Amino acid sequence: MPILVTKKTPAIGAEEVVPGLMGGLQTLSRPGNETMEFGNSGPKRIDSSAKNAQDAPFPPQKTGINAVSRDQTLREQVVTYGLKLTPSGLSQGTSGNLSVRHGDGFLITPSGTPYEEITPDGVVQVAMDGSHAQGLRPSSEWRFHRDIYAARPDIHAIVHAHPPYSTALSMCRMEIPAAHYMIAVSGGDSIRCAAYYTYGSQALSDAVMRAMEGRLACLMANHGMIATGPTLEQAMWRAVEVETLARQYTLALQIGKPVLLTDTEVAQALEKFGNYGLMSRTQSSS
Numbered sequence: 001m002p003i004l005v006t007k008k009t010p011a012i013g014a015e016e017v018v019p020g021l022m023g024g025l026q027t028l029s030r031p032g033n034e035t036m037e038f039g040n041s042g043p044k045r046i047d048s049s050a051k052n053a054q055d056a057p058f059p060p061q062k063t064g065i066n067a068v069s070r071d072q073t074l075r076e077q078v079v080t081y082g083l084k085l086t087p088s089g090l091s092q093g094t095s096g097n098l099s100v101r102h103g104d105g106f107l108i109t110p111s112g113t114p115y116e117e118i119t120p121d122g123v124v125q126v127a128m129d130g131s132h133a134q135g136l137r138p139s140s141e142w143r144f145h146r147d148i149y150a151a152r153p154d155i156h157a158i159v160h161a162h163p164p165y166s167t168a169l170s171m172c173r174m175e176i177p178a179a180h181y182m183i184a185v186s187g188g189d190s191i192r193c194a195a196y197y198t199y200g201s202q203a204l205s206d207a208v209m210r211a212m213e214g215r216l217a218c219l220m221a222n223h224g225m226i227a228t229g230p231t232l233e234q235a236m237w238r239a240v241e242v243e244t245l246a247r248q249y250t251l252a253l254q255i256g257k258p259v260l261l262t263d264t265e266v267a268q269a270l271e272k273f274g275n276y277g278l279m280s281r282t283q284s285s286s
Contacts, residue, residue, distance in 0.1 A: 093114070099142075101157070
């Protein structure tokens with residue numbers, strides 16, 4: 001029986017089988033599904049797609065070292081995007097918070113900690129029942145993060161911030177209507193303003209859930225705003241776009257009465273938005 005010796009080649013997915021110690025049959029796997037078999041009768045092509053499909057681990061299992069690596073990657077993302085809140089103009093000081101769905105719960109920024117002082121180990125894992133590791137305090141707003149994740153399987157990342165224009169409109173208890181086609185970032189024809197309740201309360205979370213129905217973003221009365229997405233990258237992008245819309249709408253109100261788009265015009269914008277920029281990137285954070 002022929003003895004084969006196998007070695008990996010630099011090409012991704014390529015495998016080369018070199019002559020065995022006793023000669024005879026040899027195989028050479030190349031990138032793709034083509035395999036060459038060499039015997040006494042000459043070279044012969046073999047379709048190895050079925051074997052590759054059976055051997056390929058799909059979907060990959062996040063266990064052991066992979067699970068640890070995934071946890072660390074998400075923690076680092078929370079730290080990275082937390083550091084972008086102030087430079088982007090979305091928040092000041094320790095205000096605001098962000099999270100990513102992870103495992104049976106989510107990872108969220110700690111309570112009252114300057115973003116430049118947050119480390120990956122300081123990011124708090126919170127279970128869906130609100131429990132978390134002893135000695136770590138999650139953001140006081142963890143309830144609406146938890147409730148959004150529980151109700152919306154399409155959402156994997158949340159950014160909450162207090163940017164000037166969004167917050168100014170929320171102080172007037174005003175929503176952002178369809179005065180610009182970029183309203184489509186909200187997933188609907190408006191960015192609603194949730195009713196006011198004390199921060200960190202379940203009542204506030206319930207109000208947020210009502211404002212977020214069928215939406216990807218909302219304002220929070222006398223408080224700030226929320227933006228979501230399948231990734232932190234998209235949630236942060238959406239937060240910036242919501243603040244831009246708030247600024248534009250505020251300026252337009254100073255000039256006159258903004259002309260709103262019709263339902264048909266909004267529907268057309270929403271349809272086109274599926275392939276717009278980051279909207280076309282749907283890979284989730286978790």
